[in-house]
Amino acid sequence: MKYLINLIFLIAVVSLPAVGEEWTLAKCITFALENNIELKNKERKIIQAENEILAAYGSYLPTVSASGLKVLKESVSSLYLPGPGGTMMEVEMDMLSNYQYSLSANLPLxxxxxxxxxxKTACAQRDIARQEYRKARMDVIYAVSEAYYNVIYAGLMKELARENVKILEEQKGMVEAQYNNGEASNLDLLQAKVELNNARPDALKAESGYKTALMSLKNILGVGEEALLTVSHDFNVDEKRGLPEKDVLMDLALKNNPDIKILKKNSDIVNYSKSMSKGQYLPSVVLSGTYGQQKEEWGQDWEDSYNITLSLQWNLLQGLKRPTGIKNLSLQKDILDDTYRDIVEKTGIDLSMKLEGVREARERLNAQKTNLSLAGESLEVARAGYQEGVVSLLELMQARIGYNNAKAGDIRARYDLNLSWLKLMKAAGILEKEEAL
Incomplete structure (x- = not known):
């Protein structure tokens, strides 16, 4: 027992992140997929569905049964037969042999x-189980990716908020010095204090947001709150990635979206059920055979007996059960067909929305890059002017704050672009097949 506990502890330690180790997005996704309980249960459901297929194949095999008996006590029948001299003789007869056994087999033809x-229904249900597993995997991948991006975004915003507080503290100290020297008014000092006090709650909020984002990622990964988890410090954005056409995405969604494929399989199952219901109007043919042996006393020889039968059973009338069942299945088929058309239409609209989200995020990122470049140039000019004495320290700090604000906009645009691509791929059902684009 002690060895087992130590082994479990060792496995847990090996599985958890190493201290100071940076976990990439790919590593987080792999870890989550390997340890997610829902995915493991979905895998078990696939195995259950495959077992049902084996059972369906087994229905083509004959059923075989064996039986045996020993008569302990039975009633005896008496028969009167004519005897010699016109007398009647009483003969006792039992209807069962004292020892007997039989082996029977039935094969539906x-x-x-x-x-x-x-x-075919069992195979379709297995396909549904597989699609539900794929859907669960994509949900995990999406949740991990979104949480991972949230941690990066919150970390970058936390650093910017800290830097803004530092700049405003320096600004306040500078204004205080100018105020003491009579170079700044009381209003200037109050404004500097207000700006600093406004920035501090934002920094606290950013710090809390980072901690919350990190705990959310740990929760999704299934690691303890005390685990040390380090993620990347910046977004990996493929800015040159081409935007796919709507028709291409729609074709991919029809082939890969789990919800659409599950609906199609459910529609197939209804068709199979309808065919089985119609088959109830046909007769069933069964080939049966029985082989047995029996004897009266244990010391006697066994007597053989066997029979082979071919039976036909035809249910000519079962009330209104069969026709109403077929009608209900037809209605169910109509429901599924309408649902399928509706979800296909909504998927097309959703893809258009996701495409627009990616397009808008890309354009905004380009605009923010330009804005960041201009803010950087403005900061360089302010620094050069400050060194030459033509720009005050206050103006330099304002330029630094402007640069940080532009940087915050750039970070947000990069975050939104990554998230937009993530949503688009999930809507198309290709979250694990990025090469399909």
Whole structure:
């Protein structure tokens, strides 16, 4: 028992992040997929569905049963037979042999399509289980990716908020010095204090946001709150990535979106059920055989007996069960068809929205890059002017704050672009197949 506890502890330690180790997005996704309980349960459901397929194949095999008995006590029948001299003789007869056993086999030759469509239904249900597993995997990948991006974004914003507080503290100290020298008014000092006091809550909020984002990522990964987890410090944005056409994405969604594929499989199952219901109007044919042996006393020889039968059963009338069942299945098929058309239409609209989100995020990122470049130039000019004495320290600090604000806009645009691509790929059902684009 002690060895088992130590082994479990060792596995847990190995699985957790090493101190100071940077976890990439790919590593976080792999860890989450390997340890997610819901995914493991989905895998078990796939195995259950595959077992149902084996059971459906088994319906083509004969059923075999064996039985045996020993008569302990039975009633005896008496028969009166003519005897010599016109007398009647009483003869006692039992109807069962004292010892007997039999082996029986039944093989359905025709069941109206029940076995065939039952097998196809089991295969369709396995496909549904696989699509539900794919959907769960994409949900995990999306959740981990979004949480990972949130941590990066919150970390960068936390650093900017700290830097803004530092700049405003320097600004306040400078204004105080100018005020003491009579170079700044009381209003200037109050404004510097107000700006600093406004920045401090923002810094606290950014710090709390980073901690919350990190705890959310740990929760999704399934690691303890005390685990030391370090993520990347910046976004990896592929700015040259081409934007796919709507028709290409729609084709990919029809082929890969789990919800669409599950609906199609459910529609197939209804068709199979309808075919089985129609098959109930047909007769069923069963081949049966029995072989047995029996004897009266244990010391006697066994007597053989066997029979082979071919039976036909035809349910000519079962009330209104069959026709109403077929009508209900037809209505269910109409429901699924309408749902399928509706989800396809909504998927097209959703893809258009996601495409527009990516397009807008790309354009905003380009605009923010230009804005950041201009803010950087402005900061360089302010620094040069300050060194030459033509720009005050206050103006230099304002330029630094402007640069930080532009940097915050750039960070937000990069975050939104990554998230937009993530949403687009999930809507198309290709979150694990990026090469399809």
């Amino acid at each position: 025709f069941t109206g399509g029940v076995r065939f469509y039952g097998l």
